[in-house]
Amino acid sequence: MADLNAVRVPTVGLADVAAAAVAAAPGGDTAPVGPGLFLYVANGGAGSVTVTITTTGTVKGLAISDGVLTVAAGDHGLVALTGVYRGVNGRAALTYDDATSVTVAAFELES
Template structure:
């Protein structure tokens, strides 16, 4: 499980750096202006799951799941606010399945 760095989008733009997704998942710092950019160059679609560890008024919140199409698929996922996705340590968990040829970047606007 790797800790993914947050890259900040500025008015002049960025060229994001992508990391191969980890087999057992990765962590990132969620926030109101944080997005995941997932690219899938593999031959099968991949499911991205962002865990929601808490509850709202005693009710469990379903994990966020997004399907990224095969081959040239990519998805911007978010925003991912801390109040929904952060564990007690402030980090969030993301898992992709399958992981073959899947890369990810964490981007924060502003």
């Protein structure tokens, strides 16, 4: 499991998000959570890939469902890394049903 660090994205100008992406770890990754943070997922494989972001919180005693993003073959996806995904270590826990040909990055919008 790798810890993704957030790459700052300027609010004015261009950012090469694909160049900042790294190979998804087969055992999963972690990413920072908070305002202005998001996860970028690129699927270079021949089939779809599902990313699960674990939640540990509850609302009135009921578990909050994990976040799930399915990215089609050759496509890209984004997920806001809000506080609902904050785990016991303060980071979001990410798992992939298949990490082959998948790259990921955490980004933070400049404020």
